[in-house]
Amino acid sequence: MVTQDFTAQTKQLIDNLKGVCTSYGLGNDGNEFKIITQVFLYKFMNDKFAYELKALVPALQEAESWEKEIADYTEEDYEMLLLRMNPDSAKLKREHFLSTLFNRQDQEEFAKFFDDTLRDIAIFNNEIFSVKTGTGAKITLFDELSNYITDSSQRDNFCKALVNQLVNFNFDKIFDQKFDFFSTIFEYLIKDYNKDGGGKYAEYYTPHAVAKIMASILVDSPVSNVTCYDPSAGSGTLLMNLAHAIGEDRCTIYSQDISQKSSSMLRLNLILNNLVHSIQNIIQGNTLRNPYHKVGEKLMTFDYIVSNPPFKLDFSDYVEDLDTKQNSERFFAGFPNVPNKDKDKMAIYPLFIQHIMYTLAPKGKAAIVVPTGFITAQSGIEKRIRERLVEQKMLRGVVSMPSNIFATTGTNVSILFIDKANTKGDIVLMDASKLGTTVKDGKNQKTLLSDDEEDLIINTFNNHEPKEDFSVVVSYEQIKEKNYSFSAGQYFEVKIEYTDITPEAFEEKMAGFKKNLNALFAESQALEVEIKKQLGGLTYE
Template sequence: MSEQVTSQQINTILWQAADTFRGKIDSSTYKDYILTMLFIKYLSDLYKEHVEEYTKRYDGDKQRIERALARERFVLDELSTFDYLYSKRTDSEIGEIINKALERLENENTGKLRGVFRNIDFNSEATLGKAKERNAMLRALLEDFNKLTLKPSVVGSEDIIGDAYQFMIERFASDAGKKGGEFFTPSMVSELLARLVKPKENDRIYDPTCGSGSLLIKVANQVPSKKVAIYGQERNGQTHSLALMNMYLHGIDDAKIEWGDTLSNPLHLEDGKLMKFQAIVANPPFSLDKWAMGFAGEGNNDEKFKMEASLDQYRRFEWGVPPTSKGDYAFVQHMLYSLAENGRMATILPHGVLFRGSSEEKIRQQIIEMNLLDAVIGLPANLFYGTGIPACVMIFKKNRKRNEVLFIDASSEGNYEKGKNQNNLREIDIRRIVEAYEGYESIEKYSYLATLNEIKDNSYNLNIARYVDSFEEEEEIDMKMVKQNIIDIKRELSNVETELEAILNELGL
């Protein structure tokens, strides 16, 4: 057996491969090429190991070997393997050769890989530059990946590959700043959401803005048997591809991840209606501007277009149409309309959703009067990539039996770890939030259980500071003590000066 390769070794080689692109193209773009190459390398090494196994087992009988390979999870032919691409690394048409190999991979695995690579072009002049520099970059990329061995016998657990993929996505997100937040939710925030929605076996789990799929994977991991059905939708084509690869690398082969705008074109439907889910999680884009553009229709002037509830065939905006420049409640209403009876939903939102007026206030009032809001949790500032604004988690439930809403303020110092560029939630912080939510009661300076009448008296304003008093009073200053301290210090100073004078006299100075 070959020597085991560690996560650390894989991650180091992957990060070196990123150096090929760094400084030439934006990391939010080159991540697509590196993560796709990681996926191809994994499939190729898996295939290579199976070929070796079957050749041994069937004593070189080609027909039996091919029959056995055809039954595998993924089918490859020689022209779509990494080794073939590596052998062509100095070819002047290498970009096109990689594209063709990806196409072959899709065609050989239509049930699983159809459309996975359609948004990733290794021969794109617009993205990768003119032929000479493009070819040099691709050659370097293939050479870097050739140093990597991802055969199952060498890697050991398949989780290591999934973790490497996850590690790279997280590194890219932190590198890409604002754009990073579009495809990745920090892993400890995902972990928090996963524990708050508590998925059960056989649940349908859904993320309407799923990015690279990491949040969905965290939720699925909460169910030990992994017997859950995963659904997601993502608007960005390249990110949609990453989400599909992410699922496969984590051993989730039956996830249904669709590509399209969830608001104007929701793609998870049943009998022409929105599909219903037991657990919904999301980190939608904060206050998305022009969120309703997809409803405008052909020939409509963007500037003059005004969204109306009647334009949505799924009738999601009958409680109110969110403002054009802030799509937060459009996503919330979409999720509430997609929630099954007794379903649970946790979503990350900017604090503005808790108190902004006009149509958002009307929507908030409807949601509270229908008793769908279960908890509001304030998170520390600076947790997310590319934005320092503090966010909150709102938890909603269908068929709630209680008539209160729990407010938790987990934003103050001591509830997170300060980082150089970004703050982090620790395991201890997550546990404290989850325990407070499960306990569902007031805890001094941390949580408050508000009745629906209290919220109504506050004009449906959900600003956490109105409910949780986390203000730490400073100790009263004892002026007598301060005065005595000053007298003592003066006396001490006078003694020191006297001693100093005596020493200087002795020295004749």
Template structure:
């Protein structure tokens, strides 16, 4: 039932999203459709909870409640339970119905009402525990944008149409698992990412990669005290970790891009993560970390590949406790190891981290080589290196790898290398890891075995002999011998071809003689 409902929801929501296609770019109409879906979700949650509070009262339908004292009581309970409050006349159903009530052949004007309602949701949280989770949450829904239509009437007509179609969809929040709508929301995010080109990498990690990272950091655990993503994008990776364990006490994340940060907060709430359970911040993680005094049991990340950062240009970095012990800073042109160092600093003593990085981190020299050696030789935190196929990320075709690091390693004398780069299927323009490919990676990681042409357990001495170069082909031999060539057979084939050529030449010469023209050879 839940799976069928999820698939139906995915198709219905994507069809509505296409109402805006052609009006603007994929990354722009994404913000509108996801924002409206989120508003409808908040409305339905409010309606369900308010009706629950009204049980046994004279009026049990929240739509019809007008008594000020009753509304105040519902507001107090809602702010504590849900983290926000919507009045009956602010519910999605009400504004959608108004927008599609024809007045002289045209939709009623709702843009001002809608903007007021979205602001009211945010304002209802002011001074409460949930304020940080809702502040400026709808700022990307610019209802006055000319991309929605050149005139106010055209914009009103389009928005009314979108709300009308959304209003016909039953989210069935009372009857289905909380993840059904959340997963449908994730589906939309993935669809937008596939059409957003290079920008997709800013906010979305493909689900198969998220699954691997989540399984790696939860191996052997049923619950987690905390999970953290320093570059959390849309929050999908954090939520994927939650699917691998029975319970997570707290979710933490930080994201630089404001629009993506808003999307992440919506995503957490849509997956029914209580506002007291997550703490997401919008800042530059390397320059202004927001959770520096905390340590996390699991850390997952897909940092921007080889991003620029201030590095040596910021003198404070030399004394920053995240970087100072290594003796060198990651180069300003490539922040990959700066993110790794940051995550190690935040990792709890019983924690495991897994992050996706470009292959260059495995072999580049200078400061990065120095940091890599310190990680292995001095700290001995590196647990595994996993090579992934090329072209599995939206917006880039480069091959990537996963580094797994732990402060509580059980196998302290070796590092596991896995080459999964040739194990995938091609879907459209993208390569995708199949279920069996993911299972093989995880099983090999757990069993820590050497498999011919796939994995190798390298001793620390071997890594030292390679000058701490972690390039996977140095450890996993995937060379396939070519079939021996039968030179005698090749010579015979060439002789036969020569005979055929001579026969054809004679035939051409005869035709040329008959036509009284010169031969072409």
């Protein structure tokens, strides 16, 4: 009940912040996204700071105003208190508190004070929270939000309105909870900013069911001190589910994504999910062209990799840069041809699959969302990738998902599982396309899986359990015999049903068949006569 109430309250806060933006002319503006996410983060950091402070000084929990109690500390005592805090937590000066902003709303140039406060928090915590670009530049935590209001006379009121939405909300009750429920909030937070018209690098939210299935199959036993990577991370849904399955304190996250918006959202996701220690590994940049994570000159390898890569994207401008001797092993299966028209329909996902195979550790595991057409393609790059997975004995299995599991695309998808340690075989191929319930999602159809259906997929896969018309367990040799097809349906046993029938019933059926045939033959003869008659009546004029 705590999480349900909190989720509803958080969605209301997001709506209220959107309302403020709309009132000041920023409704559906490109900057609205930045304002809402950064204000949301500022509030979270304030409440998390207060929560940890009260844990260090229990007397503050009983204080009518913990801020007033802290105000009486000397500078030296306050600095000592900050040193005792978790090194991965945001450190706030007393002038950074939300209560300070609230109490100083009547001062002149409040907008400047508001912006200066957020900027100083970013500087004070830069080593912990900054995201790097592929060139090493740091993207700070907060922008000067008031500058998004073009009418400077309205900036003070705009910042006051934002602060007033924050003071009646509190994260305090959920810091002892596991943060899985943030996925619902996160989807709500970004849903208006992930439209199809989001530009060349539009991001699409991976459904929670897909993320859960991928993580639960990858992590089927306890592990620790492992690395997790997503080369097309987006806002981090897959990484968050993977980290929850492993344990946030038992893994380190690495990612790269070309989108600045996605990198900022992933940073927020890491902060919300107790993964601040991995923020330094979040890179904004082009993974295929300039992969960032390296050990010396060699690409780093990872224990777990998850990815929902873009399926189609125009990368014709740099495909020649990739086709080099240095990249010959990373892109062993080659590159898609550049179409003469519709270059944005170039299939980029096979390059991500090859990159993932190349960056898997010797016993690494991966789960990748792919178009279902990939698993049966009869030639080309897709076929060569499947052959390599079988020949090198690193295929774990495939789950073909229901149609419209992604509301934003009509493409049918499957999940490809790779495991470099799966040398003995026992490959699970599953057709889950008949599961789920179809619902309306705006103008689109969306298929939702129930908890029981999700568990059916996960448990059947992890238990290597064959089920009629649902799953099969096959060997590498069987896959070779089927021309490297990864489609479960091609391995299902074909059954012929026999029905007992009496001699009398058999004669009756045969008589019926003969009667129907005689009627059809008679009709055919009549048509033949009529056609000849019509042809005989034709004359040349």
